[in-house]
Amino acid sequence: MPTVAFFATCIVDNIMPEIGVAAVRLLRAAGYEVVFPSGQTCCGQPFYNSGLREQSLPLAQRTVEIFEPYDAVVLPSGSCTAMLRVEYPHLFADTPDWLARARALAAKTFELTEFLVHQAHWTPPRWNGAPSITYHDSCHMYRMLGLHDEPRRLLRAAGYTIVEMEESHFCCGFGGLFSVRMANISNAITRDKLRQALETSAPLLVSADPGCIMQMRGMLKDTDLRVEHVAVMLAQALHEGQGEDMRREA
Amino acid sequence: MLESRLTLAEFKRRAEQALNDPRLQQALAGATRHFREGRERAWAELPDVDALRDQLKEIRAATIARLAEHLETFERNATAAGAHVHWARDGEEANRIIVDIAQRHQVRLLVKSKSMTGEEIRVNPALEAAGIIPVETDLGEWIVQLAGESPSHIIAPAIHKTRQQVAELLSRATGRSLPVDDIPALTAVAREFLRDKFLRADMGLTGVNVAVAETGSIVLVTNEGNGRMVTSAPPVHVAIMGVEKIVPTWNEAAVWLQLLARSATGQPLSVYTTVITGPARREDADGPQELHIIILDHNRTQALGTPFEEVLQCIRCGSCLNVCPVYREVGGNAYGSPYSGPIGIVVTPLIFGLEAYPALPHACTLCGACKEVCPARIDLPRMILEWRHEESRRGLLPRSDLWSERWAAWLLAHPRLWRALTRILRWVQAPFKRDGQVRLPPPFQITGERDLPSLASRSFREMWDAGDVDADGGDAHGRT
Amino acid sequence: MAAREDILRRLRAHLRTASLPAPWQSRRHFPHLVERFCQALEEVGGEALVVQGEDAARERLHDLLGDLAAHRVVMNNEPPLNQWNLPQRWPEYHWFVVGQSDGDVRTFAASADVGISAALAALAETGTVVLGSGPGRSRLATLLPPVHIAIVPASIITVDMFTWVSQRPQPMPAALTFVTGPSKTADIEQTLITGVHGPRRIIAILIT
Numbered sequence: 057m058p059t060v061a062f063f064a065t066c067i068v069d070n071i072m073p074e075i076g077v078a079a080v081r082l083l084r085a086a087g088y089e090v091v092f093p094s095g096q097t098c099c100g101q102p103f104y105n106s107g108l109r110e111q112s113l114p115l116a117q118r119t120v121e122i123f124e125p126y127d128a129v130v131l132p133s134g135s136c137t138a139m140l141r142v143e144y145p146h147l148f149a150d151t152p153d154w155l156a157r158a159r160a161l162a163a164k165t166f167e168l169t170e171f172l173v174h175q176a177h178w179t180p181p182r183w184n185g186a187p188s189i190t191y192h193d194s195c196h197m198y199r200m201l202g203l204h205d206e207p208r209r210l211l212r213a214a215g216y217t218i219v220e221m222e223e224s225h226f227c228c229g230f231g232g233l234f235s236v237r238m239a240n241i242s243n244a245i246t247r248d249k250l251r252q253a254l255e256t257s258a259p260l261l262v263s264a265d266p267g268c269i270m271q272m273r274g275m276l277k278d279t280d281l282r283v284e285h286v287a288v289m290l291a292q293a294l295h296e297g298q299g300e301d302m303r304r305e306a
Numbered sequence: 307m308l309e310s311r312l313t314l315a316e317f318k319r320r321a322e323q324a325l326n327d328p329r330l331q332q333a334l335a336g337a338t339r340h341f342r343e344g345r346e347r348a349w350a351e352l353p354d355v356d357a358l359r360d361q362l363k364e365i366r367a368a369t370i371a372r373l374a375e376h377l378e379t380f381e382r383n384a385t386a387a388g389a390h391v392h393w394a395r396d397g398e399e400a401n402r403i404i405v406d407i408a409q410r411h412q413v414r415l416l417v418k419s420k421s422m423t424g425e426e427i428r429v430n431p432a433l434e435a436a437g438i439i440p441v442e443t444d445l446g447e448w449i450v451q452l453a454g455e456s457p458s459h460i461i462a463p464a465i466h467k468t469r470q471q472v473a474e475l476l477s478r479a480t481g482r483s484l485p486v487d488d489i490p491a492l493t494a495v496a497r498e499f500l501r502d503k504f505l506r507a508d509m510g511l512t513g514v515n516v517a518v519a520e521t522g523s524i525v526l527v528t529n530e531g532n533g534r535m536v537t538s539a540p541p542v543h544v545a546i547m548g549v550e551k552i553v554p555t556w557n558e559a560a561v562w563l564q565l566l567a568r569s570a571t572g573q574p575l576s577v578y579t580t581v582i583t584g585p586a587r588r589e590d591a592d593g594p595q596e597l598h599i600i601i602l603d604h605n606r607t608q609a610l611g612t613p614f615e616e617v618l619q620c621i622r623c624g625s626c627l628n629v630c631p632v633y634r635e636v637g638g639n640a641y642g643s644p645y646s647g648p649i650g651i652v653v654t655p656l657i658f659g660l661e662a663y664p665a666l667p668h669a670c671t672l673c674g675a676c677k678e679v680c681p682a683r684i685d686l687p688r689m690i691l692e693w694r695h696e697e698s699r700r701g702l703l704p705r706s707d708l709w710s711e712r713w714a715a716w717l718l719a720h721p722r723l724w725r726a727l728t729r730i731l732r733w734v735q736a737p738f739k740r741d742g743q744v745r746l747p748p749p750f751q752i753t754g755e756r757d758l759p760s761l762a763s764r765s766f767r768e769m770w771d772a773g774d775v776d777a778d779g780g781d782a783h784g785r786t
Numbered sequence: 787m788a789a790r791e792d793i794l795r796r797l798r799a800h801l802r803t804a805s806l807p808a809p810w811q812s813r814r815h816f817p818h819l820v821e822r823f824c825q826a827l828e829e830v831g832g833e834a835l836v837v838q839g840e841d842a843a844r845e846r847l848h849d850l851l852g853d854l855a856a857h858r859v860v861m862n863n864e865p866p867l868n869q870w871n872l873p874q875r876w877p878e879y880h881w882f883v884v885g886q887s888d889g890d891v892r893t894f895a896a897s898a899d900v901g902i903s904a905a906l907a908a909l910a911e912t913g914t915v916v917l918g919s920g921p922g923r924s925r926l927a928t929l930l931p932p933v934h935i936a937i938v939p940a941s942i943i944t945v946d947m948f949t950w951v952s953q954r955p956q957p958m959p960a961a962l963t964f965v966t967g968p969s970k971t972a973d974i975e976q977t978l979i980t981g982v983h984g985p986r987r988i989i990a991i992l993i994t
């Protein structure tokens with residue numbers, strides 16, 4: 057059986073582990089054995105994006121070392137995938153050895169839905185009772201990785217009806233540390249995003265980025281809208297017949 | 307207005323003001339959407355917009371790489387056509403040249419057509435100090451000038467003003483009592499009032515959209531006609547251009563012009579694209595007797611050979627503003643610079659110094675929408691990241707931020723310590739947990755209105771190590 | 787001079803090999819240039835009238851002046867207008883012919899009802915009329931009056947800016963203006979108003 061290494065990412069690991077559980081389930085359903093390299097923590101993105109390149113370097117080096125032995129690395133996060141694939145080569149630009157290693161790793165690093173569609177060629181079984189949802193294209197996944205069909209294909213195949221927002225790719229307002237440094241602006245952006253989601257009347261807002269999910273959940277207040285990760289939605293559909301609830305519990 | 311130091315706190319304060327201004331919010335949403343949709347439509351109508359954008363990028367990059375050559379060619383040809391070409395290293399030099407020309411011609415009244423470089427060098431105060439009255443003639447710029455404010459958008463400076471506010475401003479300026487709810491009437495009054503200025507002005511001052519080296523020409527683009535007025539009616543015309551606003555030949559100028567208006571407002575071409583090549587010829591029926599062109603550096607050359615060089619490729623269309631989530635929320639005034647939005651946060655520290663604008667590189671979520679829509683495919687996010695890195699190198703980040711981020715990064719590089727910390731935090735958060743979110747008491751609620759997520763009772767790693775993550779049964783929940 | 791030398795020195799320090807891309811060739815293929823021109827001009831709020839032959843053009847112009855209830859008319863003295871003898875034909879109007887009439891064109895144009903010109907060229911893609919300064923060609927004549935009428939022989943219509951470049955005037959006139967529709971602004975509450983500083987109507991009479 058082919059093997060993939062799973063990079064949970066720090067937000068999933070510490071805040072939304074159910075996303076990790078769901079992702080592993082999907083990878084196994086698609087016929088892969090999943091390995092969880094234990095030394096993993098953070099890809100370094102928040103520090104890199106803050107301008108603290110020196111602080112992000114050890115984290116990036118650790119990540120390369122930990123994951124390079126594997127044939128494929130899968131992440132349930134578009135932004136962390138972009139960090140490894142797109143930014144590590146910039147970060148290591150001045151050190152040829154690390155650059156080569158980073159490039160080699162980039163070539164086998166995948167975002168989850170991308171992996172399921174293009175590497176595993178997996179189609180989820182259909183859940184006929186799947187509700188309607190609206191989908192948020194996270195910035196890094198949409199613009200840096202060029203992925204927007206992949207999650208939709210999987211969700212549709214699983215039986216979900218997608219009702220598109222006016223601007224599905226409008227930023228959610230997270231921006232990593234921006235959400236703390238300029239919290240007032242961050243929250244205003246999220247409010248606009250959620251307004252667009254609410255306008256679709258879909259009960260669920262789905263994204264492939266834990267950072268976005270965290271941000272949008274924080275501004276839900278009293279609305280009935282639920283924000284979920286695509287992995288959880290797909291795993292939910294997968295196990296709907298077994299009556300298992302994959303969603304997060306309060 | 308230009309800042310001595312636009313700190314993070316000050317930017318946030320201005321942002322807060324903007325966020326709490328319902329009129330501004332409505333105007334921003336409407337205007338940016340209008341321009342966004344306009345650009346999308348106008349681009350879709352072109353036979354091969356992606357290839358055209360590639361062409362523009364290549365042109366800009368190749369031109370910047372040999373800027374000295376093209377500027378010298380421009381100077382030669384402009385001079386041969388009868389223009390006087392001046393060079394200015396900074397705003398002070400440029401203003402001295404302008405005031406000098408004005409004084410030689412005993413200028414009292416001066417009419418201005420939109421010039422961002424003019425704002426950059428603060429030419430209006432310099433003129434006023436010399437006893438010269440500058441009048442903005444772009445309707446939006448004039449409104450903003452009367453209000454004593456700075457423009458809120460590169461293309462549409464007065465979007466933050468209501469018709470009532472405009473009526474009040476124009477009433478005061480014209481000494482008449484104007485109807486508050488009649489935009490055509492207000493515009494008619496502006497036309498009449500400003501026309502008198504055009505025809506009486508001693509000098510016209512403009513910017514330059516693009517200079518064409520091949521013929522020594524400068525191009526000005528407007529919709530109202532003030533560009534034509536300012537360059538035709540007064541006896542002297544002075545134009546200020548940044549060193550980078552140039553193309554070698556008309557082949558390149560055509561690409562620039564083909565994309566400029568479509569990207570800025572969605573129009574195929576602006577109403578008036580005026581090409582000036584020297585002052586009026588002897589046999590011309592009208593036009594200025596003298597033309598002066600000032601080539602301005604003002605720290606642009608500093609960018610060459612650095613990661614910021616690419617920003618010199620900008621054609622000043624404003625497309626990036628209309629898609630920026632931050633700009634869309636706060637508008638242009640918050641940035642404290644003539645250049646706002648994504649282009650503003652890259653070019654402002656370049657021109658005015660990072661030390662004066664430490665907040666700006668952080669006014670960004672790094673969403674990448676700006677790069678996606680830039681007609682010249684400028685990688686703004688890359689340069690924004692570079693400014694952030696530069697801030698860190700120069701020690702301009704707030705100390706508290708730096709301290710906490712350094713610690714967080716260090717901990718994450720030491721997994722066992724990190725795990726220990728998260729265990730402590732789980733315990734600390736318990737009294738503040740509600741519905742999977744955490745709400746801290748005010749001094750700690752650093753995310754304002756937004757709730758923080760709570761740490762899961764068991765991390766994914768802990769579940770994995772306990773064998774609880776498996777295909778068929780096992781615990782699906784992240785928390786107990 | 788110090789500024790010039792300083793700036794050029796800094797620029798020359800960064801001079802690199804670079805080649806421009808080959809000139810962009812127009813990718814537009816309009817089956818009928820006149821039709822596209824009229825469509826494009828109307829889309830931006832201009833007006834286009836198509837007539838056959840100069841006589842018909844003259845007649846149309848006369849009708850227009852009547853419709854506009856014009857009194858004072860300023861006219862550029864350029865072909866084909868300069869061969870039409872309009873002030874003699876239609877003495878009911880108060881004419882100013884640029885380069886011929888006494889007085890200052892600016893003063894007259896500022897109170898004229900209509901400005902009439904020909905054109906150097908026209909762009910079909912955008913409905914653009916290309917005006918140039920020169921002897922008998924006033925810039926203000928087509929700018930100050932509230933109505934501008936442009937006489938455009940179909941033969942001067944070219945596809946777009948790219949095809950125009952290959953036939954542009956050499957040398958360039960002191961002022962060349964691409965005029966695309968009537969003067970407009972949306973600076974007050976994003977409300978579109980025509981006739982700000984320039985004409986509120988532009989009417990092109992195309993002669994096929």
